[in-house]
Amino acid sequence: MKILENVSLKEYNTFGIDKKAHFFIQAKEIQDIREAITWSRTQKLPLFVLGGGSNVLFTHDLEAVVLKVNIQGISISRESGEHVWLKAGAGVVWQDLVDHAIKKGWSGIENLSWIPGTVGASPMQNIGAYGVEIREVFDHLTAVNRETLQTETFDNEACCFGYRESIFKNHLKDKYIISYVVLKLNKQHHFNTSYGDVQKTLEELGYAPDIQSISEAVIRIRQKKLPDPKAIGNAGSFFKNPTLSQETFDRLKRRFPDIPGYTTANGVKIPAAWLIDQAGWKGKRFGQAGVHHRQPLVLVNFGAAEGKDILDLSKMIQEDISQKFGIHLEREVNVI
Structure with missing residues (x-):
């Protein structure tokens, strides 16, 4: 060491x-x-x-x-006629795992293409995009208990997945260190192309839905909407999409007829990007920190921003959205 x-x-x-x-x-x-x-x-x-x-x-x-x-390695843990259980080290780059699954012809995570980060973080924050969340294919993970130094196993239920969260972000925060993740992927495919512009993009590209084409469509959409961190500093979506009760949403709808909402099991989800855009923050710059000109959900470092500059900007946005819409935006990014 x-x-x-x-x-x-x-x-x-x-x-x-x-x-x-x-x-x-x-x-x-x-x-x-x-x-x-x-x-x-x-x-x-x-x-x-x-x-x-x-x-x-x-x-x-x-x-x-x-x-x-930085634990590496991708291997088959189990296999059946319909599924493959794919084991990956926590340090594996997430996109490398997606590419591996696509190359082998296994589906389940193609909608999660081009999400930055590592495999170990994927269940911790229950990553999701374009109608799919990691919990839908998650089987189990192993993690080192910080107190006992023993390796323990957590199955899907034990992880208590929620919207962009898991038990490791609340009750067990700083209690375990994830070492390996096992995903249950499909050999027989059931594609999800209904969310966002996936189906539209497939049609524009002239592709029939398959693992590779859906991944390419998602990557194209994300590249249009989200800046590459290698070109400009950012952490993707800075805020979570808030979920409101139906009553609260209906009340807002009367005030703001154009406000979009998506019904979920827990209420009506509002795109945080719409709120920030409507409040006039898109493209605003404050020194070296700012809001991206194409995607208002993304805060950016133009090169020499301090973390405090970006944090202060996020607080201004939160306060403004609260005053204009009565909605509290929760940060998705961890502030240290």
Whole structure:
């Protein structure tokens, strides 16, 4: 286990915020995780776990041991006539896993193409896009208990998945470190093309729905709507889409006839991007921080923004949306 000191985290977060870690460790296997936990205790420093850095905003240097989980490997855990259970290390880039599944002809995660981050973060925040969430194909994961250093298994039910959350973001936050994830993918395909512009994009491309074409359509849509973090610092969607009661939505509909809403099991989901756009924030810039000109749900770093600059901007947006619509926007990005 190699321990580095005073390491810049600029290359390890998609916002490109230049904050430092007091100590930095990369875990390439489960034993590295255990040793990092033990060593952080001897230093009397907190242990901060870093995945792909695509869902985090650093606002200060970390007086901590930063552990980047970099466990690799993709393999078949089980297989049947209809399904394959695909096991991947927590450090595998999510898109690499999607590409692997597509190449093998296994469906279930093609709608989740081009989502930044690592496999380990996917169940933690229950990633979702274009009508599909990770919980729909999730089988189980293994994670190291920070207290006992033992490896434990969590099945789908135990993860308590919700909208962009799981038990690891609330009740078990900072209690476990995910090491491997197993997904149950399909050999017999049932495609989901009804959400967003997927079907429309397939028709424009002249493609019949299959795993590869749906992935290409989703990537094309996301590239049009979302800026590439390699070109401009961002963490994708900064806010969650709020869910309102039907009564609250109907009341808003009378005030704002054009407000869109999508009925779910928990109420009516409102696109946060619509709220931010209607409030006039799209394309606004404040020094080195701003709101993307095409996608108001994305806050960006034009190159030299501090994490605090982006956080302050997000607070202004939250306050404005609350005053105009009576809706509180919840951040999807983790602020550190």
